[in-house]
Amino acid sequence: MTKDIIWALHSQQKDTLIQECIDKEGEDFLTWENLRKYGVIIWYDNMEKITGYIETIARNEYRKTRDPYSATLWYILLNKKNVLLTLCGRDEKFRAVAEFLKRNFNEEA
DSSP, rough: HHHHHHHHHHOHHHHHHHHHHTTTGOGGGGHHHHHHHHHHHHHHHOHHHHHHHHHHHHHHHHHHHOOOHHHHHHHHHHHOOHHHHHHHHTSSGGGHHHHHHOOTTTTTT
């Protein structure tokens, strides 16, 4: 698998490779395990598209469980605290987390 990743890293047809590895499978196929299996984060250099993939992963994780904790890492990585705040605010058991996320972390306490 390592030689495939190195080959992809040097390829001039990265968009075609992404289509074959990821895009043709559909959104439900898009998981961190699949991105990692194909080494996409290493060789694919279109950050806009990678960001879109990570957003889809976050959405898929939340849809599977309806638990904001399953998507927390992804939304923080994307700097989408407000999305996470909205997800936590929907469920009473996550209200404390929602209140915590409302804080301005740039201010000193």
